[in-house]
Amino acid sequence: MSHPENCIFCKIAAGSIPSRKVYEDEHIFAFHDINPWAPVHFLLIPKAHIASLAQVGPEHEAMLGRMLTLAPRLALEQGCNPYPEGGFRIVSNTGVEGGQEVQHLHLHVMGGARPWLRG
């Protein structure tokens, strides 16, 4: 799907809405969450508009793999402590019952010293 005009994360990836950028390449953009739940909290998104993890197919495997392999590196760069004493949490809220508010696929990467984490 092309970039819908009303999608806030498409606009962030395109630079037309400002964000605190963490990382960018041809296909992926990462930026700090505006309302962080953790000392380190950034979002990884594909630049192409995909509404959620429920819409991915085989053509997205390389991009999803790239996002997951980037996450640990970016987490350390952003101040997460190293595994195993440190670490991070990755979440992708999907759909209404998954608590998704922005309808553009994103991975939350959250970490930093506790006590931010429950469970």
Ligand code: 5GP
């Ligand atoms: P979810 O869709 O997974 O529930 O959450 C969307 C996340 O995007 C929220 O954590 C929210 O704080 C973040 N967010 C929403 N709008 C913006 C924005 O304009 N800029 C940034 N940096 N984050 C945003």
Ligand code: ZN
């Ligand atoms: Zn979008």
